[in-house]
Amino acid sequence: MAKVSEAQRRANKKWDEANKERKAYITKRSAAKNFILKLATxxxxxxxxxxxxxxxxxLEE
Known part of the structure; x- marks a missing residue:
């Protein structure tokens, strides 16, 4: 497992807090992709x- 420096952790946390909607979008997109590729019947x-x-x-409307 790659170790992350304390400075990088702080930078990640700052980005996450400033971009909550984008982070949620990315997380949900990833979950959907993983479900489709790995679990879906x-x-x-x-x-x-x-x-x-x-x-x-x-979206067309």
């Missing part, structure tokens, strides 16, 4: 495709 993927189509439709 065929049924889950079909549902995801429906959700994606629905979201695309919403």
């Amino acid at each position: 065929a049924e889950d993927l079909e549902l995801m495709e429906e959700y994606i189509a629905e979201r695309r439709k919403m």
Whole structure:
């Protein structure tokens, strides 16, 4: 495991606090990707495709 210096920890914490929405977005995107690539069943993927189509439709409006 790579060790992180105290200065880097402080810098990370400062960025996290200043960018809460971006951090949440990145975390959720990563969770979705990992779910799709590692855990999703065929049924889950079909549902995801429906959700994606629905979201695309919403973004076009």
